[in-house]
Amino acid sequence: MEKINIPDTLKSFAQRKKSELEQYETVITVPSGTCCQAAGSLPVLLSLQKAVEKKKLQSKVRIRVSGCQGFCEQEPMVVIEPGGIFYGRVKPEDVKEIVEETVINKNIIDRLLYADPVSGKKVAKEEEIPFYKLQDRTILGENKFIDPCDIGEYIARGGYSAFVKVITTLSPDEVIAEVKTSGIRGRGGAGFPTWKKWEECRNAPGEIKYVICNADEGDPGAYMDRSVLEGNPHAILEGMLIGAFAVGATQGYIYVRNEYPLAVKNSRIATDQARELGLLGKNILGTGFDFDIHISRGGGAFVCGESSALMESVAGKVGEPKPKDVHATERGLFNLPTTLNNVETWANVPLIIKQGGAWFSSKGTEKSTGTKIFALTGKIKNTGLVEVPMGTTLRRIIYDIGGGPQGGAQIKAVQTGGPSGGCLPTLKFELPVDFEALSAAGSMVGSGGMVVMDDHSCMVDVAKYFLTFLQDESCGKCVPCRIGVDRMLEIITDISEGHGTMEQLDLLEEVSEAVAVGSLCGLGKTAPNPVLSTLRYFRHEYEEHIKNKRCSAGVCRELIHYSIDKEKCNGCGLCLKACPHGAVTGKKKKIHVINNELCNKCGICKEQCKFDAVILS
């Protein structure tokens, strides 16, 4: 690739690439993000390539390997343009039929179409699928059109034009003013106004400044940053270029988890290609603006997602948070002014410049503008990434987009914002999802994880799970977080094992509050949220565990036991064969018995029994 030296050349480059891509009659998109690959997209891709080759269609059909499109429930999927025909859960065996029927004969294969779980109707076109239809996919929607490993495709779709606009027509102050009009707030969780951060950093004294992209996404059940970075890395590079121009930075870092190998790979390819084209490096597009991006791999600690710990880690030190009496915009990475934003924030920047701050602020609520991606997981029908305007109600996200509970269960709560967030009960489902409303309810938007729980989940166990996670991931520097979270876990373990007391429950609340007030960094300050929110909305479950020594969801192992209904058991022996601990005894055609001393409460016998003879009590 040749270096582009004048901004105008980028336009002709885009034109050229566009007409090059338009030569193909059909485009088959196979999303192959990490999640898609786990679901088996690579064998599908391979057989697709073979089938196209076999039919000698290479000049007519283009196979695009894109990033994740968010509908994880239906992966691996294939989307065929023109028409936007959507086939979900494709197997390698189906590929031959797809090529012959759909690509050559233009027929739709009914068998592979997506069936709406609510109405049962088959849907042929991608945009008509309710899961997609109810969303506003300004960022995620781009993933479909872009091969992350080809900068040309991004440029052909108008990529880097926002940066050209900025560098040729706008001043840094105008850029910050535009971002201010948009009202965008940090997508990493705290919701700090982005323009304010930029302005503080711009006004901070110093020649050398840095911008950082925080892609250290460690929340259990959240993966939107990964999908964006994997699927559309150039949007982030462009956002960072604009940010660097606005704050006056010359060096940028993308701090990405090493557990995201594909994101690391794709962002490296992206920076290399951008450098080759002259969009990174010295004298970008001949304008005299210097900026380069370095990919910094994370060391595997959750706490490194915290801004000051992240900067320590980038600098090669132990990733431990520092006191934040001086803002990072004044003294951040290497003690120099630094602007750190989340992946999603950076990805929004080019859109704000391109379409205007007013366009962005027209979405969402007054104080929380724009769209936000949520990772919808747990016990619902449609799991995946959901992008909706801020202020959409939880009910709409969970029931309308998510399709409601699986298999006739009742949804009990939703956990938003990962380990730092809280659990909200169904009563709160009318709540609009924005920064203020969720924090008032005791949870937070956080990075955007949403784990839906049904009546098979015990809230004490959920709080215990998050505390175990946080205790494991706490850096151990400050007392409230290191000892406090450990003590909280100690108390919750007591409660879940049935020897908790009511005094301990009060103490748990007291410790939670002290940890929230006294901790050094955001991890500790928000660590008690899962406990405080479950105590606020599900106190009866805690009391049930303490007073009645009972776990009605049947989760806490110490409080449940399995037995066999003598009337229903017909001695088939399935449970006996399945039990990994040898706890079931009984002869053929005779009633079986579970030995409670050997039983590990794994529940396999209950799953195996075809006659509902295993009782959980």
Place this chain on the structure above:
Amino acid sequence: MPEYVNVTIDGAKIRANKGTSVIDVALEYGICIPNLCHMKDLNPIGACRLCIVELVEGGRSKVTTSCTLEAKEGMVIFSHSPKIVETRKLIAEMLVAEAPNSRAIQDVAVRCGVTKVRFPFRNKNCVMCGRCVRACTEIWRSQSLGFVGRGKKRHVALPFHERPDFCKRCWYCVDICPMLITPCDGPMEPGNEYLCNKCESQLTMALESPDTCIQCRLGKGFGCPRGVTQE
């Protein structure tokens, strides 16, 4: 010419040297803020969180450690607001439950108003205040001690658990360790720990959180000039 800034701590208007931390200003003035990991000549890390104060800025209050907070012109600080006293008390309670076998920690706890410990005692030998690590690194430039591990597994250790050649054997780490003064009644057996409350009898006022330091060795630890030393 030294430069000065004016700060307000607990309602008292104090002129302080520019560049000093709030805790040093307060202690010099005689406002006793309990602390453990703070040492005047070392870089603050804000780990023990005992010296937390409330900083009121633009109508909002923010909780931060006074050791890491540099005194700036016009700062308004509350070191003994109800929220701070309550949080500090619980932190001290957790600390003393972790290491009851230290007179220094017991003293801090009593100083923060802890009269009863509601957690099971753990009897550890280290509370990870990091005094030794920082003194070794910053004063002696030796770096013979460091933190190893994360979270609950965090501990202070020598490189590869062997004393390195560059250890200067100054034993300063031992001198400044808060764990080395055993309680007045002598070391406690694991399982028989208790909060002796002896220091409380030496308090001159029956306040939950006295404004003078306790007249025992840790009164010196706070660095408070109003604490009368008794040798």
